Each structure stands twice: as C-alpha cells, then as structure tokens.
Amino acid sequence: MMLKFWREWQRPVELWLLLAFVFFLPLREAPKNIFWGLYIITWVVNRARARDFGGRWDGWDTLSALWIASGYLAAMFAGIHRGDGNEVAAVNDLVKYVSLFWCVRRARYSGAEAVTLLYALVFSCVVAEVEALWRWLVTHKRHALELVSVGQVNHSAIYMTICFGIDAALTLVYWRKLARSWRVLLVTAGLVMLIGLFLTGSRAAAGAAVLLICVLALMCARLLGLGRAAWAGALLLVSVALVIGGTKALQRQIENTEENNILSERDLIWNRGLVAWRASPWFGLGPDNYSQITERDLRAQLAIEGKPYNPHEYVAAPHAHNLYINWLVERGVVGLSALLAVLGAWGLALWRYRPRAGIDDAQMVLWCASFSGWLVTVLIGFVNTTMHHEHALLALITLGLWLPLAARGTDQALHPGEAFAAGR
Numbered sequence: 001m002m003l004k005f006w007r008e009w010q011r012p013v014e015l016w017l018l019l020a021f022v023f024f025l026p027l028r029e030a031p032k033n034i035f036w037g038l039y040i041i042t043w044v045v046n047r048a049r050a051r052d053f054g055g056r057w058d059g060w061d062t063l064s065a066l067w068i069a070s071g072y073l074a075a076m077f078a079g080i081h082r083g084d085g086n087e088v089a090a091v092n093d094l095v096k097y098v099s100l101f102w103c104v105r106r107a108r109y110s111g112a113e114a115v116t117l118l119y120a121l122v123f124s125c126v127v128a129e130v131e132a133l134w135r136w137l138v139t140h141k142r143h144a145l146e147l148v149s150v151g152q153v154n155h156s157a158i159y160m161t162i163c164f165g166i167d168a169a170l171t172l173v174y175w176r177k178l179a180r181s182w183r184v185l186l187v188t189a190g191l192v193m194l195i196g197l198f199l200t201g202s203r204a205a206a207g208a209a210v211l212l213i214c215v216l217a218l219m220c221a222r223l224l225g226l227g228r229a230a231w232a233g234a235l236l237l238v239s240v241a242l243v244i245g246g247t248k249a250l251q252r253q254i255e256n257t258e259e260n261n262i263l264s265e266r267d268l269i270w271n272r273g274l275v276a277w278r279a280s281p282w283f284g285l286g287p288d289n290y291s292q293i294t295e296r297d298l299r300a301q302l303a304i305e306g307k308p309y310n311p312h313e314y315v316a317a318p319h320a321h322n323l324y325i326n327w328l329v330e331r332g333v334v335g336l337s338a339l340l341a342v343l344g345a346w347g348l349a350l351w352r353y354r355p356r357a358g359i360d361d362a363q364m365v366l367w368c369a370s371f372s373g374w375l376v377t378v379l380i381g382f383v384n385t386t387m388h389h390e391h392a393l394l395a396l397i398t399l400g401l402w403l404p405l406a407a408r409g410t411d412q413a414l415h416p417g418e419a420f421a422a423g424r
Contacts, residue, residue: 014042015113018104022120022397025390026128026147026159036100043103054106060403063342064098070338071095071287074331078286079279080293087286094287097392104400111362114401118166118369121394125163126189129196132156145200150390157197157205158380158391164193165212165372166398172220172230173365187233191241198245204380210238212375216368223355223364266383268315270322273329275301275314284332291318323381339387346374346399353406366402373398 009015021035047053071091078087109117128147135141135148144153147160171186178186197205213234221230276285276293279301285292293316299309320326328336350371355364373395377386387395 009113010110011042011046011107014039014046014107015109015116017042018117019120022117023124023127024149025121025393026125026150026156027131029149032149036096040099040103043107047106054108059345060105061102063338063345064102067338067342068095068098070331070335074283074287074335077280077283078289079276079283080285080289080297082286082289082292087289090286090288093388093392097389097396100393101396101400104397105403107400108404109401111360111366111405114366114405115170115362117397117401118170118365121397122163122167122170122186122189125160126192129160129192133196133199145196147390153200154202154205154384155389155391157200157202158376158384158386159394160193160197160200161205161209161212161380162372162376162391162394162398164190164197164209165216165376166369167193168213168216168234169365169368169372172216172226172233173224173361173368175226176224177361187237191237194237194241195245198241198248201248202384204383205376208376208379211379212372213238215371215375219355219368223357223359263383265315266321268313269317269320270325272298272314272316273320273325277329277332278305280332282332282334284328284330284335287330290320290326290330291316319385321384323377323384323386326385343374343378346370347378349403349406350374363405363408366398366405369398370402 017035017039021032021039024031024035068091071094072088075087075091081087125147128149129145132142132145132147136143136145145156146153147156150156150159167186167190171183171190175183194209197209200206217230217234220226221228224230272293273290276297279297295309295311298314302309320329323339324336327339331338350367353367355367359367377391377395380386386392
C-alpha cells in the first residue's frame with residue numbers, strides 16, 4: 001500500500017537515507033555510519049541545488065559552532081596528550097552528532113515527515129532490544145541486556161529510555177485517531193521497552209522512565225481531554241512491566257544502601273577526575289582522556305595543593321559516570337560551559353513553546369519527544385555519562401525535528417498511524 005504521506009515527501013532519497021540511519025542506529029555500527037555519511041552528502045547536494053540551506057544564521061547555529069570549537073580547543077590544549085592524536089580523533093563524535101542535528105534542524109521537515117521518523121526510532125529500538133534479549137537470555141553471548149550498536153548496559157538503558165518517551169508520546173497524543181492495531185503495536189512497544197529497562201537494573205533509567213510517563217500522561221490528560229484514562233493506562237503499563245521485568249533496580253539500590261555504597265563508588269571516580277582536572281581547569285585533560293589519569297598525576301597535583309594522597313579515596317574508570325563532571329574533567333570550564341549553554345537553551349525552548357490548549361498534534365508529539373531527549377540527558381547525566389555516541393545522536397534528532405515546528409503553524413498532513421487508520 002502506497003501511503004499518501006510517502007508520496008508527498010519533498011526529498012524522498014534524503015528521507016529514506018535518514019530512515020535507514022535511524023533504523024541501524026541501535027543495531028549495527030557499519031551501516032549506521034554509512035547511512036549517516038550518505039545522508040549528510042545527500043542533504044548538502046539537495047540544499048546546494050535548491051540554494052537554500054535552511055534560512056539565515058541564528059542562535060542555534062552559533063551554539064553548534066561554539067560547541068564544536070570547544071571540543072577542538074580541549075584537544076589542542078589538553079592536559080594529557082597521548083601522542084597518537086586520540087584526543088583530536090575523539091572530537092569526531094561531537095562533530096558527528098552536532099552536524100546531524102544541524103542538518104535535521106535546517107531541513108525543516110514537515111510534521112508528517114518528522115513523526116514518521118519518530119515511529120522509525122521506536123521500531124528500531126524494539127528490534128534492537130529483542131535481539132539484545134536473545135543474545136543475553138538465549139545464546140548467552142552477552143552478560144546483560146545490551147543493544148548491539150549502543151553497547152554497555154547503562155548506555156543501552158539511556159537509549160531505551162528516550163525511545164520509551166517517544167513511544168509514550170505517540171501513544172497518548174494520537175490515541176483517539178489511531179486504528180486498534182496501531183494502538184496495540186504502540187502499547188506493546190512501550191511495554192517491551194519498559195520491561196527491558198527494568199531488566200537492565202539501571203536505577204536512573206527506570207526512575208526517568210516512570211517520571212517521563214507520569215509527566216506525559218499529566219499533560220495529555222489535561223490538554224487532550226484524556227482525563228483519568230491517561231493516568232490509568234500509564235499506571236497499568238508500569239505495573240505490568242514491573243511484574244514481568246522485576247524490581248532489579250530497586251533491589252540493587254537497597255543492597256547498595258546496606259553496604260553504604262549508594263552511588264556505586266561513583267563519588268570515588270569523581271574524586272579522581274576532579275583532582276586531575278585542577279591541573280588543567282580551562283581546557284581539561286582532553287576528550288576521551290579520563291581513563292588516562294594515573295596515580296602519578298594524582299600525587300603530583302595533591303602535592304602542589306599540600307594534601308596527602310589516600311588511594312582509598314579514588315577509583316579508576318574509563319569515564320566519570322556523570323555527564324557534567326566528565327565534560328569538566330576532559331574539556332574543562334570552556335567545554336562544560338558550551339554543553340550547559342546547549343542544554344540550557346534546549347530547556348528554555350521547551351518551556352517557551354510548551355504545549356497549550358489547541359496545539360497541533362504533530363507539534364505536541366514532537367515537543368514530547370524532544371522533552372524526552374532533554375530530560376533523560378539532563379537527569380540521568382547526574383549519575384551516568386549521557387550525550388555521547390548513539391544516545392547523543394538520538395537526543396539531538398528529537399531536538400532537530402521539533403525546533404522548526406515549535407513556532408510554526410499547524411501541520412495537518414497524515415502521519416503513518418493516521419494514514420493506516422484512515423485506510424489509505
């Protein structure tokens with residue numbers, strides 16, 4: 001069935017490449033990178049032909065440029081130089097997700113096109129999670145629930161939490177317009193992701209997911225007239241996920257509390273990073289150099305400060321398990337300031353264009369998706385290193401899709417679920 005919204009795409013090749021990138025984002029490394037490159041090239045070619053790169057330079061462009069510049073400054077003036085140029089190469093990750101955000105935002109996709117991409121994000125996450133469960137519980141190739149292209153269980157949980165928020169937004173906002181089959185698919189997808197989050201044992205991800213569904217249910221109950229049905233659905237979903245997925249995160253927190261280790265030694269990891277950072281406060285130790293901190297570095301800095309070295313106060317780790325401390329240690333005050341400027345501008349934009357009565361459905365669902373990306377990045381960032389690799393790409397896609405529609409008029413084109421519901 002050829003859906004109406006597909007036939008109305010202005011740049012079908014570009015959008016299909018972006019959809020392919022979105023699909024492989026949590027699944028496979030090589031195809032993800034290939035489709036990212038093809039999308040960027042196609043985007044540039046399309047805009048060059050049209051002689052339209054998305055309007056005049058604005059504040060978001062300035063923030064993006066300063067963000068990338070802060071990464072290269074941190075690499076150039078790094079407190080630790082490996083000799084192999086790794087700190088410069090590490091900036092490529094920042095360039096990758098900021099450039100994707102820049103292209104998606106300036107593409108000014110329609111509401112229908114943007115919502116289609118949200119569906120694709122949910123679908124790919126469910127496929128990736130099913131594969132991860134198979135590798136973990138059946139073939140035992142993994143020791144935890146880890147999305148293949150995302151990796152470590154806590155990072156996979158971050159990715160899944162953002163996608164869960166997107167799924168909840170699609171379900172709540174479009175509930176009354178969707179055919180029964182689409183309702184079942186979206187609810188099932190949300191349940192699968194929430195069960196997976198509980199199975200990961202990630203306390204921060206589980207808490208953020210529950211907070212997300214509560215906030216979104218509250219908004220939709222008030223603005224869309226769903227009333228108590230939204231709350232009842234959210235409560236039922238969380239209850240079923242808890243019964244199936246268990247309370248691993250809660251049990252882990254209780255055990256850590258009994259052992260007087262509530263932060264799972266994160267405070268000792270932070271101590272190590274902050275001592276080393278004081279030797280290079282403005283530009284930090286260099287991107288991806290947290291793991292290069294040595295006992296010699298700690299002793300030298302503490303000796304300068306006239307403080308004793310106690311090995312029991314520090315624990316080595318590849319990163320800080322905290323977004324803000326990690327950026328401060330690796331990229332210094334300059335790098336952290338750039339990050340906080342972006343997150344602050346994002347939060348202010350969400351507040352300024354928060355949903356109000358009469359808002360267009362596409363605008364609301366995209367706001368909710370962007371809110372999910374922002375909340376998960378900011379909140380889980382206090383206890384884990386968010387905003388890098390796959391979950392940075394995911395979060396900034398939600399922002400890039402929403403911003404062009406934030407202050408724009410309504411967009412009534414059909415999205416996939418509505419098209420099927422209408423029998424087109």
